[in-house]
Amino acid sequence: MRIAIINGRVLDPAQAAEEPVVRPVFIEDGRIVAALGADADRTVDANGLYVFPGLIDAHCHLRDPGYEYKEDIASGTASAARGGFTTVACMPNTLPVCDNAALVHYIREKAARQGKARVLPIGAVSKGQKGQELAEIGLMAEAGIVAISDDGHPVETSDLMRKAMLYASQFNMTVISHCEDMSLAAGGHMNEGVWSTRLGLRGIPDIAESIMVGRDCQIAGYTGLPVHIAHVSCRASVRLIREAKARGVPVSAETCPHYFASTEQACDGYNTLAKMNPPLRTPDDVEAIIEGLADGTIDIIATDHAPHHNDEKDLEFALASNGIIGFETAFGLGFTLLVKTGRMSLKQFIAAMTVKPAAILRQKLGSLAVGAPADVLVADLERPFAVDKRQMLSKSRNTPYDGMTLVGRPVLTLYEGRITHDELC
Numbered sequence: 001m002r003i004a005i006i007n008g009r010v011l012d013p014a015q016a017a018e019e020p021v022v023r024p025v026f027i028e029d030g031r032i033v034a035a036l037g038a039d040a041d042r043t044v045d046a047n048g049l050y051v052f053p054g055l056i057d058a059h060c061h062l063r064d065p066g067y068e069y070k071e072d073i074a075s076g077t078a079s080a081a082r083g084g085f086t087t088v089a090c091m092p093n094t095l096p097v098c099d100n101a102a103l104v105h106y107i108r109e110k111a112a113r114q115g116k117a118r119v120l121p122i123g124a125v126s127k128g129q130k131g132q133e134l135a136e137i138g139l140m141a142e143a144g145i146v147a148i149s150d151d152g153h154p155v156e157t158s159d160l161m162r163k164a165m166l167y168a169s170q171f172n173m174t175v176i177s178h179c180e181d182m183s184l185a186a187g188g189h190m191n192e193g194v195w196s197t198r199l200g201l202r203g204i205p206d207i208a209e210s211i212m213v214g215r216d217c218q219i220a221g222y223t224g225l226p227v228h229i230a231h232v233s234c235r236a237s238v239r240l241i242r243e244a245k246a247r248g249v250p251v252s253a254e255t256c257p258h259y260f261a262s263t264e265q266a267c268d269g270y271n272t273l274a275k276m277n278p279p280l281r282t283p284d285d286v287e288a289i290i291e292g293l294a295d296g297t298i299d300i301i302a303t304d305h306a307p308h309h310n311d312e313k314d315l316e317f318a319l320a321s322n323g324i325i326g327f328e329t330a331f332g333l334g335f336t337l338l339v340k341t342g343r344m345s346l347k348q349f350i351a352a353m354t355v356k357p358a359a360i361l362r363q364k365l366g367s368l369a370v371g372a373p374a375d376v377l378v379a380d381l382e383r384p385f386a387v388d389k390r391q392m393l394s395k396s397r398n399t400p401y402d403g404m405t406l407v408g409r410p411v412l413t414l415y416e417g418r419i420t421h422d423e424l425c
């Protein structure tokens with residue numbers, strides 16, 4: 001299929017351009033080309049719209065295999081495509097855990113058959129994510145994992161984390177660290193502070209996260225091996241990462257839209273849609289997250305898309321599951337709260353959702369350069385829209401942003417030249 005996208009304002013941070021430029025983008029046989037060999041099968045008039053590389057999510061949960069009632073690879077990637085994503089990296093906390101090559105093959109084959117986005121599996125650090133012995137990292141690397149993580153759980157011992165970094169780097173991968181000191185966090189349900197006291201809920205202090213961030217930065221500094229910090233939520237972590245980077249420690253970091261869009265106050269009324277791990281923090285933490293994104297301390301924005309069935313959220317707060325879905329709100333939340341407010345440039349924001357996550361996952365993706373896979377997002381950055389969870393394509397509906405007015409709407413997504421989301425025709 002030959003597609004011409006004309007009249008759009010094109011911005012590709014991988015190609016050093018600072019500002020969007022009106023120019024055509026041509027696609028043939030699934031790749032970006034300089035010119036079409038024959039007439040286009042479809043011409044997309046992107047007048048008034050923006051054209052970016054397809055978004056890349058370095059952290060999501062597709063729940064497949066084992067929890068397909070929450071999400072599966074088909075529904076998860078359809079939701080991702082609607083949100084403008086063309087590549088998603090899925091965490092291994094499935095049932096069974098993705099800690100061996102057979103599971104990696106299962107995910108890749110199912111994604112090749114049913115996926116509306118490229119699915120990059122992340123393998124477990126430890127067998128069964130139990131934190132005891134290392135998983136079959138070499139065999140999983142051969143099978144196609146792009147990183148290792150015990151996400152959902154911390155790697156509790158420093159020794160195992162050191163070994164994980166060593167193994168991962170031998171296979172040109174990074175360890176993605178879910179930072180949580182369980183001795184401080186266990187039994188907690190929300191951020192420890194004024195609101196947890198007011199609501200009478202047991203809290204999780206920010207140091208439960210930052211102590212582990214500090215530990216991982218120290219191990220990375222000592223070994224010289226890279227580590228990527230997942231879902232940074234608080235000022236204390238941002239400060240530690242900034243200091244480590246200044247010393248040349250090979251640490252990278254992500255945050256998620258909810259950590260700059262919401263505070264702990266969202267838990268008021270025992271709203272379980274505001275329950276996540278790490279928990280939503282204070283306004284000062286939100287400010288620190290935005291400062292960290294603006295100065296590059298936090299490299300990327302990932303969704304931590306975490307689908308749950310209603311029955312797992314429609315419970316008393318202490319019993320409800322952690323996490324929210326994120327694919328279909330991430331771009332709008334980021335554009336509205338970071339770019340429209342002037343806190344990040346459009347280029348910084350797009351880079352944090354395209355070429356930078358690609359680099360952390362060691363993938364040559366996230367660019368509209370000639371020859372690259374035709375992963376493209378066309379977005380409307382002007383017309384406000386209301387988030388409507390009934391329209392979402394995820395199997396789950398656990399979002400606290402239903403009804404919120406946002407600007408920044410993906411209207412067309414192409415994955416390897418295939419149209420995976422289309423609001424234009």
Ligand SMILES: [Zn+2]
Nearest residue numbers: 151152178230
């Ligand atoms: Zn996590």
Ligand SMILES: [Zn+2]
Nearest residue numbers: 091151152304
């Ligand atoms: Zn996660």
